Amino acid sequence: MLKYNNRPAAGLAALFLCTAPAFAQSIWEEEAWDTDSDGLLSVEEFREGFRERVNFADWDDDGDGVLSEEEFSSGIYGRYDGDLTDAIEATEYGAFERDFGDEGFWRFHGEQVVEARDETEVGDAVTPAEEPAREATGFEAWDVDGDGVILGNEFQTGFQTWGLFAEFDRTGDGSVTEDELTQEIFDRYDDNGDGMIEEPELADIGDDMGDGGFWDA
Known part of the structure; x- marks a missing residue:
């Protein structure tokens, strides 16, 4: 881990x-x-x-040439921990909330692009794309233990509900x-x-x- x-x-x-x-x-x-x-x-x-x-090798902690979901999410988490306290505090949450919001960078946006992604090619098969649940919303939702900061394990839990990794994993092989x-x-x-x-x-x-x-x- x-x-x-x-x-x-x-x-x-x-x-x-x-x-x-x-x-x-x-x-x-x-x-x-x-x-x-x-x-x-x-x-x-x-x-x-x-x-x-972007130095891809710096994302790839185990050096296997691809990103696991945990490597990917831990990199994103580190982006928002601006003061290096190993926690996303309420004062840092503004940028986090913006980028994970309805118009944020991590939301897949662009009307024509979304239409083009209605079907996702996985290997030789084509399967309907599913809208990610994106369940974690608001600081309190990510701050599971209510201590006022979002720790790495809490971020990992919330991040998984977003289905963001699956959007980047275009071949559906469990890596990026x-x-x-x-x-x-x-x-x-x-x-x-x-x-x-x-x-x-x-x-x-x-x-x-x-x-x-x-x-x-």
């Missing part, structure tokens, strides 16, 4: 390191991602830019590959589901990559 209090540096935030020269001057430079300069980000361009930003991770995140920015990220979707990426943004290290 993963130990949530042993995440490096600032948890998930510390995983998003600027390693490429293109990011030396700025966390987000649209030109560095848009390699063909057409004002759009294809999934291939996004994948290359995002992988320069790096390709699945980047594709699913791309889809969350591609709000209209047209297979390209353009304005105003590009602005959303800029906000999240910039200082204080979601992926800011």
